[in-house]
Amino acid sequence: MVKYKSSRLDRTFGALTDPTRRAILARLEREPGLTVSALARPFAIKLPAVMKHLDVLGHAGLIRRIKSGRTVTVSLSPAPLRDAMHWLHRYERFWAPRLDRLARYAEAREAKAREAEAREAQAREKRT
């Protein structure tokens, strides 16, 4: 069960690495239940290419396709994306504040190093 879920999450992230697929998801969020051809229209790629992207999204469980007669409508299936968000948030919560503190600490050290360098330069000037 755990293994199944892990590989599903990998598929979710894999599916989301492509900008066209992200655009498809964003559009479906605004307009649920679009037909495949309506969905393909704004993209500069051919219908078969859009179908391939939909296959990847479907395999990752990110969309549902419902066939009614000769038309296929597409809707979002939010659970896998929620899982992905949950996972990301946890690691981001861990690292982001630490890197922010690292930046503040390094910047304070930089300021001190510059002061020291300025003092040295002044001392050199006095000697000459």
Place this chain on the structure above:
Amino acid sequence: MTSLTLVRRIAARPQIVFEALTTPEGIRHWWGPDAGPVLHAETEVRVGGRYRVRFRLLDGSEHESAGEFLELDPPRRIVMSWQWMAGGPAEESGAVSQVEIDLRPIGVGTELTFTHARLRTEASRSSHEDGWSDALDKLTRYLSPDSHPAIGE
């Protein structure tokens, strides 16, 4: 296996950032104090050398991570293995992941690219998450190539 990447622009030269990342003195400053104190930090900064950091979170729980420096190119690049010796997320128990840090000199100082790679993934058990719309919006921001943090496989 998935990874998380974060990018920061820091107004400090790469050498200073590198030292903050690799010396116990530096680590003590940025692992705490907001999220709890660093109880112990040790580093042996050479390829094959070990590091160990033990810290306490605000909830009182103690965590320890340790690993080995796999690549060191001061002040440009650090690659280290990462393992939770105590605490950490359940699915990472016993697993070895990898932290990669690249430092690039830029006008104001350093651009730091931080990647925690080879992480195990785990599905969420909770259903009370953000709304769908909110989640997608955030994820699109995460994933757009020119924003950070970004995610890769």
